[in-house]
Amino acid sequence: MSRELAIDGVRIADDTDCFVIAEIGHNHQGDVEHCKRLFDAAHDAGASAVKLQKRDNRALFTKEAFDAPYNSENAYGPTYGTHREALEFDREQYLELAQHAKSLGITFFATAFDVPSADLLAELDMPAYKLASGDLRSIPLLKHVAAIGKPMILSTGAATLDDVRRAYDAVLPINSQVAFLQCTAAYPPDYEQLDLRVIDTYRREFPDVVVGFSGHDSGIAMSTAAYTLGARIIEKHFTLNRALRGTDHAFSLEPAGLKKLVRDLQRTRLALGDGTKNFYDSEAAPAQKMGKKLVAARPLSAGTVLTADDVAMKSPGDALFPFHLDDLVGRQLAVDLDEDEALTFDHLSEQHTP
Numbered sequence: 001m002s003r004e005l006a007i008d009g010v011r012i013a014d015d016t017d018c019f020v021i022a023e024i025g026h027n028h029q030g031d032v033e034h035c036k037r038l039f040d041a042a043h044d045a046g047a048s049a050v051k052l053q054k055r056d057n058r059a060l061f062t063k064e065a066f067d068a069p070y071n072s073e074n075a076y077g078p079t080y081g082t083h084r085e086a087l088e089f090d091r092e093q094y095l096e097l098a099q100h101a102k103s104l105g106i107t108f109f110a111t112a113f114d115v116p117s118a119d120l121l122a123e124l125d126m127p128a129y130k131l132a133s134g135d136l137r138s139i140p141l142l143k144h145v146a147a148i149g150k151p152m153i154l155s156t157g158a159a160t161l162d163d164v165r166r167a168y169d170a171v172l173p174i175n176s177q178v179a180f181l182q183c184t185a186a187y188p189p190d191y192e193q194l195d196l197r198v199i200d201t202y203r204r205e206f207p208d209v210v211v212g213f214s215g216h217d218s219g220i221a222m223s224t225a226a227y228t229l230g231a232r233i234i235e236k237h238f239t240l241n242r243a244l245r246g247t248d249h250a251f252s253l254e255p256a257g258l259k260k261l262v263r264d265l266q267r268t269r270l271a272l273g274d275g276t277k278n279f280y281d282s283e284a285a286p287a288q289k290m291g292k293k294l295v296a297a298r299p300l301s302a303g304t305v306l307t308a309d310d311v312a313m314k315s316p317g318d319a320l321f322p323f324h325l326d327d328l329v330g331r332q333l334a335v336d337l338d339e340d341e342a343l344t345f346d347h348l349s350e351q352h353t354p
Contacts, residue, residue, distance in 0.1 A: 108127075129148065136164065180209055241254065295312050
């Protein structure tokens with residue numbers, strides 16, 4: 001089966017660079033101009049895509065949850081609902097941001113948290129859809145988004161393998177353009193909770209699905225480890241300043257970190273190679289300098305029948321390699337040799353080819 005996905009014309013497969021998503025979420029703080037600056041910085045860092053989160057808050061939350069007092073230091077409103085509304089972009093703002101992303105040449109899409117949001121994003125012709133970990137069990141929403149017919153990226157935090165299988169069984173008959181991201185839905189999680197080997201589990205369980213990693217951990221090292229294990233989509237939260245107000249900023253990457261992440265992921269692909277063991281031209285000089293050759297351990301006269309004690313291993317390695325020792329022992333010299341003179345098969349009384 002082919003493990004391949006194309007998002008906005010970019011092919012994602014085992015032999016490609018990583019598709020790096022700068023997850024802005026609501027780190028734009030409800031400010032379109034701030035969001036554009038985040039797009040600019042993500043583009044300059046080399047990210048493949050920028051992503052927001054779209055909610056129809058009245059449809060998403062119960063009235064009780066919407067009206068609940070929200071006293072957090074990160075609040076943008078007195079209730080949870082008004083807080084969420086303050087951070088929500090409307091259709092016109094999404095159009096403005098889509099145009100800005102297009103002008104930069106960076107892919108822009110969003111997480112759909114509910115059916116009205118999915119439909120709005122469909123009207124805007126988003127090139128892909130993200131589904132959050134919390135919706136892995138929301139089978140009706142998954143099927144609704146699958147029917148839109150665009151690539152889907154599903155995070156799998158706070159879930160069991162059975163939950164992932166259920167989502168797979170629901171979506172794949174409708175839409176084969178699917179990726180699963182290993183994720184731990186803690187903010188941030190402890191390193192021992194990242195479970196990166198689940199990436200390999202997903203690759204075995206779902207051979208036709210691209211696998212990735214949504215990392216809520218601080219830093220970039222675990223993402224390169226994830227790539228090595230087979231992740232080809234990496235999602236990291238992104239901000240301009242980790243000290244800004246909001247719960248996500250503290251574990252988000254700043255522009256310099258995102259740039260290093262993209263760089264290191266590209267280097268990782270190159271460094272992994274194709275499994276062939278090569279001897280490169282660049283290794284020849286160091287190999288000769290550090291390697292060894294077989295030389296006369298002392299002055300030796302013609303007629304000497306060589307023993308192991310007559311031969312020494314010394315650098316540089318610019319003559320017979322030490323693995324030829326057994327080919328020399330027991331052979332008779334045809335010439336006199338000085339101490340440290342390199343041995344060759346021509347020095348033997350009978351020509352010998354190893």
